[in-house]
Amino acid sequence: MSTSDKPMVFFIDDDPLSNKFNTMLIRKIHPDVEIKTFTKAEDALADLKNEKNQKPEVIFLDLNMPVMNGWDFMAEFKKIGLDIEVVVLTSSNDSSDKEKAEKNNQIKDYVVKPLTKNAFTGVVKKFFRSKDEE
Amino acid sequence: MWNIRRIAAKITHAGVNDAIEFEKQYRLKSMNLLCIIGILIISPYYVIFSLTGLWYPVLIVFLFHLSFLTVIFLNYLTYYNAGNYLLIFGTNMGILGMSYCIGFDSGFHLYFLTGPLFIFWIFDLDQKRYIAYAIGLEIFFVVLVFLVKYYFKPLYSWSDVASLDIYYLNMSFNLFLIFLLFYNYTKYYQLLTDSLVQKQRNLEEEVIKRIQSEEYTNKLFKDLSISYKNLEQFSYIVSHNVRAPLSNIKGFLSLYEANLQAVENDTVIESVRESAERLDEILMDLNVLLSAKNLLLENKREVNLSAAIQNVGVSLAAEIQSSGATIKEEFERDLNLVTIKTILHSILFNLFQNSIRHSKPDSRPEIIVRAKKTEEYTELTISDNGIGMDLEKYNDRVFMLYNTFGDNKEGRGIGLFLVKSNVEMLGGRIAVESAINVGTTFIIQFKN
Numbered sequence: 001m002s003t004s005d006k007p008m009v010f011f012i013d014d015d016p017l018s019n020k021f022n023t024m025l026i027r028k029i030h031p032d033v034e035i036k037t038f039t040k041a042e043d044a045l046a047d048l049k050n051e052k053n054q055k056p057e058v059i060f061l062d063l064n065m066p067v068m069n070g071w072d073f074m075a076e077f078k079k080i081g082l083d084i085e086v087v088v089l090t091s092s093n094d095s096s097d098k099e100k101a102e103k104n105n106q107i108k109d110y111v112v113k114p115l116t117k118n119a120f121t122g123v124v125k126k127f128f129r130s131k132d133e134e
Numbered sequence: 135m136w137n138i139r140r141i142a143a144k145i146t147h148a149g150v151n152d153a154i155e156f157e158k159q160y161r162l163k164s165m166n167l168l169c170i171i172g173i174l175i176i177s178p179y180y181v182i183f184s185l186t187g188l189w190y191p192v193l194i195v196f197l198f199h200l201s202f203l204t205v206i207f208l209n210y211l212t213y214y215n216a217g218n219y220l221l222i223f224g225t226n227m228g229i230l231g232m233s234y235c236i237g238f239d240s241g242f243h244l245y246f247l248t249g250p251l252f253i254f255w256i257f258d259l260d261q262k263r264y265i266a267y268a269i270g271l272e273i274f275f276v277v278l279v280f281l282v283k284y285y286f287k288p289l290y291s292w293s294d295v296a297s298l299d300i301y302y303l304n305m306s307f308n309l310f311l312i313f314l315l316f317y318n319y320t321k322y323y324q325l326l327t328d329s330l331v332q333k334q335r336n337l338e339e340e341v342i343k344r345i346q347s348e349e350y351t352n353k354l355f356k357d358l359s360i361s362y363k364n365l366e367q368f369s370y371i372v373s374h375n376v377r378a379p380l381s382n383i384k385g386f387l388s389l390y391e392a393n394l395q396a397v398e399n400d401t402v403i404e405s406v407r408e409s410a411e412r413l414d415e416i417l418m419d420l421n422v423l424l425s426a427k428n429l430l431l432e433n434k435r436e437v438n439l440s441a442a443i444q445n446v447g448v449s450l451a452a453e454i455q456s457s458g459a460t461i462k463e464e465f466e467r468d469l470n471l472v473t474i475k476t477i478l479h480s481i482l483f484n485l486f487q488n489s490i491r492h493s494k495p496d497s498r499p500e501i502i503v504r505a506k507k508t509e510e511y512t513e514l515t516i517s518d519n520g521i522g523m524d525l526e527k528y529n530d531r532v533f534m535l536y537n538t539f540g541d542n543k544e545g546r547g548i549g550l551f552l553v554k555s556n557v558e559m560l561g562g563r564i565a566v567e568s569a570i571n572v573g574t575t576f577i578i579q580f581k582n
Contacts, residue, residue: 015378015382017379017382017405017408017409017412018378018381018382018385020401020405021382021385021386021389021405022385024386024389024398024401024402025385025388025389028389064374064375064378064536066531066536066547067527067528069531091373091374091377091378091380091381092373092374092377093373093377094370094373094374112381113377113378113381113382113384113385114381114382114384114385114386114388115385116385116388
């Protein structure tokens with residue numbers, strides 16, 4: 001069992017640069033948060049299915065990915081039946097994507113990249129206390 | 135001054151209206167005309183028979199006139215069939231009477247001259263029974279004339295009439311009259327048919343025009359929907375693909391502002407540089423995609439498929455050599471396509487490149503090009519022995535922009551998108567068949 005006391009977030013994004021940035025940002029504002037990044041949604045799914053692994057509090061999900069895209073992931077994720085908040089983090093400001101995300105009740109929020117300190121804090125307020133608030 | 139032609143035309147048109155078919159109009163006019171000719175031809179016989187004192191024939195001539203006028207009047211009242219039968223009945227009765235008066239031989243002559251003609255003046259030719267009635271009437275009167283001939287002696291002899299000089303004079307006048315009327319009528323009929331032919335031609339032209347305009351509208355609509363699709367695609371690319379590196383740049387720069395640690399700033403700068411490169415790449419792709427549309431301005435011409443493949447081979451020489459790929463042509467050497475050369479080149483180039491890049495690591499890429507020409511389509515089949523794709527999962531995304539399957543770093547997901555858009559630009563269709571670890575086959579159909 002590799003569970004730690006630290007809260008955990010997932011970033012699922014096919015763009016490694018984006019993952020790199022998100023990691024850097026979170027490290028800076030919440031150094032005590034565990035971060036896992038996946039460039040493939042399948043890998044994230046496999047991780048979630050493995051019962052030994054620690055479950056994240058929030059999943060940041062990109063929509064536009066090759067092979068398994070964000071929507072495919074959501075369909076598979078629903079089957080697992082885990083109660084984890086999913087936040088869409090995408091570069092798309094396409095209104096049709098936004099509407100689709102609003103209709104999906106498992107998706108709690110829709111954030112357009114880049115992720116900012118305020119946006120992250122707003123999304124995960126109930127799980128973590130910001131460094132500044134301490 | 136009386137315009138005789140006009141009056142004749144007016145009478146000829148008795149009962150003619152647009153409600154009846156053209157052919158029937160024509161038959162009606164001929165019926166009226168026959169009556170006019172009849173009236174004019176027999177008019178002089180009043181004088182001829184009066185002078186010889188043959189009063190019964192005078193009465194018969196009068197009955198002839200009466201029935202002709204009634205026929206025209208009935209036609210005027212639109213009782214066409216009644217007029218029709220009265221014409222047959224009246225003339226037959228007249229001929230029968232005349233035969234009784236002045237000899238049967240002349241009656242027979244008249245019969246065989248005019249009898250069969252009546253069939254042509256039957257108004258309702260499409261009603262078979264009306265024809266039967268008319269023929270029946272004719273036969274009935276022929277039999278009647280036979281009976282009269284065998285059981286009655288004629289009142290007068292034909293020589294009583296024919297001996298008069300005035301009879302010959304009248305015959306020449308009649309011939310002239312018949313000539314005049316038929317000359318006018320054939321001219322008139324020619325005019326009528328000409329106008330009908332013209333009308334038909336106009337109609338045909340109109341139909342062709344409409345078809346052409348419909349074709350034009352369809353083409354316009356197709357072009358427009360392609361443009362719209364392109365625009366949609368463009369806006370999709372901007373919102374998804376252009377924004378991605380831009381948001382990275384924005385994000386990293388926000389870290390730079392807040393962070394003063396030199397080491398991390400280096401990472402930030404490096405990442406910004408990487409993102410900028412990615413952005414540049416995407417913009418170049420966009421340029422390729424958009425400029426591809428301009429290729430449509432080139433003219434279509436005959437392109438030898440084998441030569442086109444050789445050309446693509448030259449363009450891909452480096453990749454073919456390093457991968458050891460082979461391209462096999464399984465079609466007739468002289469197979470030609472009427473197409474835009476540059477677009478065909480682009481299609482083959484991207485498909486070959488795709489096959490080479492997605493080849494199995496342990497075997498050399500083999501590409502087989504097959505082609506066949508049917509009456510409607512030219513079909514190209516490009517198969518490889520590559521890693522293949524799971525089409526059940528990704529069928530709708532094979533041809534989408536920036537969708538790459540597998541770990542291949544070379545592919546950026548623009549090639550197949552371009553291929554599809556190129557094929558569609560040429561008015562063709564593309565389909566894909568694939569099995570993992572077996573290979574992929576692209577089937578392209580162009581309309582001939």
